[in-house]
Amino acid sequence: MSSRTGAIECRSLKKVFGDRVAVDDVSFQVPPGTITGFVGANGAGKTTTMRMLLGLVAPSSGTAWVNGRPYRDLEQPRREVGAVVDGPGAHPGHSARTHLSIMALAGGLPRRRVDEVLDLVELTEHAHRRVDGFSMGMLQRLALAGALLGDPGILILDEPVNGLDPPGILWVRDLLRRLAEEGRALLVSSHLLSELAEVAHRVVIIDRGRLIADTTLDDLLAEQSHVVELRCADPAPLVQELRARQVKVVADGDGLLIEGLSARETGEAVAAVGAGPVYWLTERTGSFEDVYFRLAGSMPHPLSDVAVSS
Ligand SMILES: Nc1ncnc2c1ncn2[C@@H]1O[C@H](COP(=O)(O)OP(=O)(O)OP(=O)(O)O)[C@@H](O)[C@H]1O
Ligand SMILES: [Mg+2]
Structure with a gap:
């Protein structure tokens, strides 16, 4: 060689x-x-x-x-x-x-x-x-x-x-x-x-x-973000609580996307503020393609530019 x-x-x-x-x-x-x-x-x-x-x-x-x-x-x-x-x-x-x-x-x-x-x-x-x-x-x-x-x-x-x-x-x-x-x-x-x-x-x-x-x-x-998807009966107090804790949260259809909390932490937060009952809760990890698109700027970060009215 x-x-x-x-x-x-x-x-x-x-x-x-x-x-x-x-x-x-x-x-x-x-x-x-x-x-x-x-x-x-x-x-x-x-x-x-x-x-x-x-x-x-x-x-x-x-x-x-x-x-x-x-x-x-x-x-x-x-x-x-x-x-x-x-x-x-x-x-x-x-x-x-x-x-x-x-x-x-x-x-x-x-x-x-x-x-x-x-x-x-x-x-x-x-x-x-x-x-x-x-x-x-x-x-x-x-x-x-x-x-x-x-x-x-x-x-x-x-x-x-x-x-x-x-x-x-x-x-x-x-x-x-x-x-x-x-x-x-x-x-x-x-x-x-x-x-x-x-x-x-x-x-x-x-x-x-x-x-x-x-x-x-x-x-x-x-760089891969960790996101919880949540649908619950009364999201407003939860959004307020999470924002106060500097947790990123945005609206996604009739649900929420929450970045950086585990499913368990999310469930506990829902219970603490009385936002339940929970209809849907799942964890997902951003794909490599999400990371690529975020870096390339051709697709917004999923949690970057949507606002929740609370
Ligand atoms: N010989 C050439 N003359 C004119 N334009 C060219 C020439 N070769 C490449 N380009 C242009 O340069 C840009 C980059 O092309 P290139 O083939 O390097 O991209 P690539 O990343 O390899 O894409 P792909 O994934 O499609 O293979 C393109 O806009 C292409 O149209
Ligand atoms: Mg090529």
């Missing part, structure tokens, strides 16, 4: 296509031995950022570095950086083994790597089959095999679980974990935070080209 010390670094990275700013002042790093989830809605700028890191698109300004240099300055790019962007790029009439053999030859990589990576992505028994007969999951595996051919210390993977079935997603997650445990730096994109939440150590979130979060998963989890 050629490098475990370098990693990925974007500094004030910007890309403008005509009058469209696709990536706007984005800075982040991916240290070795970690998986960074790169999350954003469709059109947020994920692929463009990755393409700049891979030297496929020139930045309008700022820097996109791998192993401390622009990709085009790497001496043995395939041994340093492996990438999946836009699928495996295989000729439909070629077999998986032929496709990888051509890649190995072009990249100056040893032939034995072909069988090693086929084994790694569990495609050995299909290695002789034509790629145009491959399922979505097999194509993703083949693309990953290509990325791993040079045994690189850095992996840049654009939506590697897109279109996979649940077992396929679990398999990819497991592979990503193992690759990071071996000390590699992984940048993995998805438009769903929840898809990466189980494997990523850090999450970088972009929205309309701009970085809106660069944080650990633990910090992001702490």
Whole structure:
């Protein structure tokens, strides 16, 4: 393995296509031995950022570095950086083994790597089959095999679980974990935070080209709000009481949403002020997508802008 010390670094990275700013002042790093989830809605700028890191698109300004240099300055790019962007790029009439053999030859990589990576992505028994007969999951595996051919210390993977079935997603997650445990730096994109939440150590979130979060998963989890939904006979005195205790409470249809109290604490508060009987009481935890939307500002925090008349 050629490098475990370098990693990925974007500094004030910007890309403008005509009058469209696709990536706007984005800075982040991916240290070795970690998986960074790169999350954003469709059109947020994920692929463009990755393409700049891979030297496929020139930045309008700022820097996109791998192993401390622009990709085009790497001496043995395939041994340093492996990438999946836009699928495996295989000729439909070629077999998986032929496709990888051509890649190995072009990249100056040893032939034995072909069988090693086929084994790694569990495609050995299909290695002789034509790629145009491959399922979505097999194509993703083949693309990953290509990325791993040079045994690189850095992996840049654009939506590697897109279109996979649940077992396929679990398999990819497991592979990503193992690759990071071996000390590699992984940048993995998805438009769903929840898809990466189980494997990523850090999450970088972009929205309309701009970085809106660069944080650990633990910090992001702490952002998840805990909410109790309540319907009771006489909410007014309860609202008054909770507001006096600085508890966030808002109207939600004919019920209330209460943030930061447990179901038990809510039930006790209802009893204490005589707001009962209770018709409905349930606890819910905000989803990762709630956190994403709150950060992105495209959806208000569920408890932020509704008022209760009391
Ligand atoms: N070659 C190009 N020419 C013009 N505009 C482009 C080009 N490539 C990307 N864009 C625009 O840049 C913005 C970011 O696109 P990008 O593909 O990077 O987003 P993405 O986050 O990868 O989205 P998706 O989740 O749909 O893959 C979009 O508005 C897109 O239309
Ligand atoms: Mg994309």
